[in-house]
Amino acid sequence: MTNSRRNFFYKAGLMAGAFSTNSLFNQVHAAEIEKASNKISDLDPRQAAGDEDFWSVIQQGFTVNPNIINFNNGGVSPSPKVVQDAVERYNKFSNEAPSYYMWRILDQGREPLREKLAELAGCDPEEIAINRNATEALNTVIYGMDLVKGDEVIGTKQDYPNMIQGWRQREQREGIRYTQLNFDFPIEDDEIIVSAF
Numbered sequence: 001m002t003n004s005r006r007n008f009f010y011k012a013g014l015m016a017g018a019f020s021t022n023s024l025f026n027q028v029h030a031a032e033i034e035k036a037s038n039k040i041s042d043l044d045p046r047q048a049a050g051d052e053d054f055w056s057v058i059q060q061g062f063t064v065n066p067n068i069i070n071f072n073n074g075g076v077s078p079s080p081k082v083v084q085d086a087v088e089r090y091n092k093f094s095n096e097a098p099s100y101y102m103w104r105i106l107d108q109g110r111e112p113l114r115e116k117l118a119e120l121a122g123c124d125p126e127e128i129a130i131n132r133n134a135t136e137a138l139n140t141v142i143y144g145m146d147l148v149k150g151d152e153v154i155g156t157k158q159d160y161p162n163m164i165q166g167w168r169q170r171e172q173r174e175g176i177r178y179t180q181l182n183f184d185f186p187i188e189d190d191e192i193i194v195s196a197f
Contacts, residue, residue, distance in 0.1 A: 142167060156183060
């Protein structure tokens, strides 16, 4: 099976079901996601993006307040109900027997989790790093890159502020050069952006 958007939604639906054994809602919803994903499997991305029935099924997996519209789903996106339930369940387990759970359960589950994530992403488990969030993951890369004084990193003024701060910190501490390009968006021609770098 190829690694595609359709395949990703299919696997995500299966994994949601696999990780949600405590909740009938989650099991039923995972089946609904799989069914909805199958219905859009022959659509191109634009058609799938406009399929309101599909996105209605996805929306049902979240517990957001219907009276508030959250436009910032980048840095503060809500977790699906299946994730909320799992966090609550694992937090309870962790507090019932902290050292036992941490060393005998969590520790032993790390590599199987990486293998499952790699299968979902279509890559080797060695390419998977488990981080708490995207900011931590990007900072791991920013602070982990082997750069020396005088090396230049080129970003944009539109980059995520926490990433800009990371590069600025390395600039001040290590003497790398951090250059920011500024674009006048919207830009219809990708080549304008590519050629600027």
